[in-house]
Each structure stands twice: as structure tokens, then as C-alpha cells.
Amino acid sequence: MSIPKAYVEHVAVWVKDIHWHIRFFNDVFGMTLREVQGTVEDPVQYWNLGGMQFMSAPDFEGPDGRLGHLGVMCEDMEAALAAAWQFDVSEMPQGRNWLRLPDGLAVEFIQASPAASVAQILAINPRV
Template identity: 55%
Template sequence: MSDKICSYVEHVAIRVKDIHWHIHFFKDVCGMDVREVDGDLNNPNQYWTIGGLQLMAMPDLDEVPSNDKGWLAHLGIMVNNMDAVLKKAYAYDVKELPQGYNWLQLPDGLAVEFIQAAEGSIEEILSINPRNV
């Protein structure tokens, strides 16, 4: 084993008010299918996607004190077809942010930056199973 330290983000956990909306959005817009579910698939407590998201159901998110919400600045998502992704994304109840057309705010306030990936890179990355199980 090498002494060199290497890292990457395996998943990002996000507390969301409407988990079903977010599951549908990320599956439809980004093609992020389910990897794992905590609870019933029809009413999940948590939902992990292939591609690194962990959505945590928190229907009472508005009632949680701001210092307990766990702020997230934004979520950067590499995409293989920016035009197609943005066309689908803008069909949802999203708002463009001042940073540009590829920066969107979702209904619960999550900011998402879509980034165009190099051709073939996403498919190559997603073909790797880094887990030791």
C-alpha cells in the first residue's frame, strides 16, 4: 500500500423536505438510479444514488433551527450532455442563479452547478466499483 493520500467524494448527504421530488429530479435529469434505500422504496427515509447522492427525508425541514440544518453551499454535478440536462432541469420548478444558466436553485433551496464533462469520462468513472465488498 502506498503512503500517498488520495480522496474523492463518494456521496453527498442532503436533507430535503420532499424526498420524492428530489428522487424524481435527479433520476430524470441526471440519470442517477437508486443504489440503496433506507426504509420502503415508496416511502424512503434515505435514498442513495449511483453517482454519489444521499437524500435524507426531512419533511419538517422548515421547522428545524437554522444551526441544525447542515448547510451545503452547492452541489457540483458533472454531466455528459449539458444541453439535454438543462432542458430537462428547466422543466422543473427551478430558478436560475446569478452565477449562470447552469446554476439552478431547487425548491428546498439547494444550489446545483451542472458542469460539462469531457467526452466519455463520466461513463468511464461510473464503470468503476471502488467498494471493497
């Protein structure tokens, strides 16, 4: 079995002030809205073009930016899931494509659409 090709498609973080984070990533990096749960005025979750997902947690008393989960885009999600089950992982309530690693990290496995080439994304050298 070959190793599935995949990349981190988004990073989800819990934040107290979701609007501050939306403005920061928009104004500094130009990362604009891709999707919102709730409304733009009152978002529960906000995804931007650039791979960030902000999850609103205004009552949290710890540090901002707590990692919620990694969203990993897979060329072959079923093969990646099969490989993952060889490790000490557990399924999460969100569904069979959500796994909790032994250290607590949550990983969302996402199937790439046929038109989206994981190999093309992985071929991009961000340092050039």
C-alpha cells in the first residue's frame, strides 16, 4: 500500500474575539471569507480563503488560539483512514472521518474532489 497523499487544508482554532481574528487575517494577509456558520455579523464559525477556521468561544478563560483540529485534505480518504487505524486512534462523535490521536489532537479527514489535485498542491514550493 502506498502512502496517501494529503495536505493540511485548514487549521481550526478557538478564539474569544472572532471579529478581531477575522479582521487581522483579512487586513494583514488578505484572507477573505470562504464560508460562515451563523451570519457575518454574528459568526459561530468562520473559514477564510487561506486555511484558517475560527471557532467562537467568548467565555473561554484560557489563551486565545487554542487548536481545535486539523483538517487534512486526502487524495484517498479511505486509504488514509485505513492507515490511521493502525495507530492508537479513536473515532470522534462528528463521524468516521474524525479521529482523536492519543495526545488529544483531533484530525478531520476530507476527501479531495476528483477535480482537486492533491499532487498539484503538494508540488507547489512555497519558498520559491
